[in-house]
Amino acid sequence: MKEEIAKITRYLAIRGIFIREGSASIDELSYLADLTQRENAQLIGEIGFNAGFSSYAFLKANPRVEVVSFDIGHHRYVKSAKKFIDRQFPGRHKLIYGDSRDTVSRFAKENPSVRFDLVFIDGGHDYEIAKADILNFKQLCTEKTAVVMDDLVPWLKWGMGPMKAWEEAVNDGLVKQEEVIKDGMRVNRVDPPGKNVWALGRYVYK
Numbered sequence: 001m002k003e004e005i006a007k008i009t010r011y012l013a014i015r016g017i018f019i020r021e022g023s024a025s026i027d028e029l030s031y032l033a034d035l036t037q038r039e040n041a042q043l044i045g046e047i048g049f050n051a052g053f054s055s056y057a058f059l060k061a062n063p064r065v066e067v068v069s070f071d072i073g074h075h076r077y078v079k080s081a082k083k084f085i086d087r088q089f090p091g092r093h094k095l096i097y098g099d100s101r102d103t104v105s106r107f108a109k110e111n112p113s114v115r116f117d118l119v120f121i122d123g124g125h126d127y128e129i130a131k132a133d134i135l136n137f138k139q140l141c142t143e144k145t146a147v148v149m150d151d152l153v154p155w156l157k158w159g160m161g162p163m164k165a166w167e168e169a170v171n172d173g174l175v176k177q178e179e180v181i182k183d184g185m186r187v188n189r190v191d192p193p194g195k196n197v198w199a200l201g202r203y204v205y206k
Contacts, residue, residue, distance in 0.1 A: 007084075009051075024122065024150070025196045027184030029057040032120065032148065035200070036061035039146050041117035046070070047100045047133050048122035048150075052081035058118075059089040066092045068116075070104055070123070073097040100124070101132045108139040115142050122150040125158040130165035134174065138203050147175060147201045155192040163190065166199060175201040 024032070036044065036058050042065055044058050049071035058067050071078055078095075085093050096103050100123050108114070119141060121133050134149070141147065149166045153159030169175040178201055180187050182194045190197055 024054050024057075025183075028150070028181075028196055028198060029053055031181060031184070031198075033057045033061040035146060035148070036065060036118060039118055041065060041146065043114070043116050044068070044118045044120070045116040045137065045140055046120040046122065047104065047137070048120075049078060049081070049095055050075070050122075051077055052085045054120055054122065055085055055093055056088070058120075059085070059092055066094075068094045068096065068107070070096050070098070070100045070107075072099055072124075101129060101136065104133070104136040105139065108136070111140075114140055116140050116145055118146040118148070120148045120150065121162075125151060125161050127161035127164050130162040131168065134165055134169050138174070141203050143202060143205050145203060147203060148198055149201070150196075150198045152180070152190055152197040152199055153192075153194060154190070155194075159197070170201065173204055173206075176204050177201040 032054055035041075042062065044065060044067045046054055046067065047070045049055060049069035055067050055069055059065055073079070082093075082095050096107060119137050121130070121137065123129060123133050137147070149162065151159045151162040152166060154163040166175070170177045177199055180190060180197065180199045182190070182197045
């Protein structure tokens, strides 16, 4: 996966564009690629495209995969990364710009039959945004959809919101958690230290 990250980073750097916001780690990208194959996922949704690392991991994992990404598009490298993804995987990626609190629900209304096989939530770090992303993605999933929540590092400022939102979703019965991964290793609890923590779960439909 290092080579894939290097390709995108080099593509952007040649154009004088440098990534300013954190992206998924190599461990996480490998996990996402493996999960795509394990679930035989063919339609994937993600909140937070950023530099396209996770989209690349999904698309390369299975030649039949198509990805729909939602991103607010604040960084100038988002559009350049999108061009790179389209060159590598023509016709298999869609990027929807805007606030995910609006765009995900709008997409669901406009595409009532769409159901993702896997969703990756790596969007805004504020609690309200993370909570809305979890709730809104449910419209586009089934009880079989693999749900991956990123940034579960409450000992870091930017991880407090996502962690609170995910814990509430699990405790309220919205999501059934299956596993938690910290820096590439499966763990039973989310405790510091750690740089990258994410969880896998499934939505519960009553």
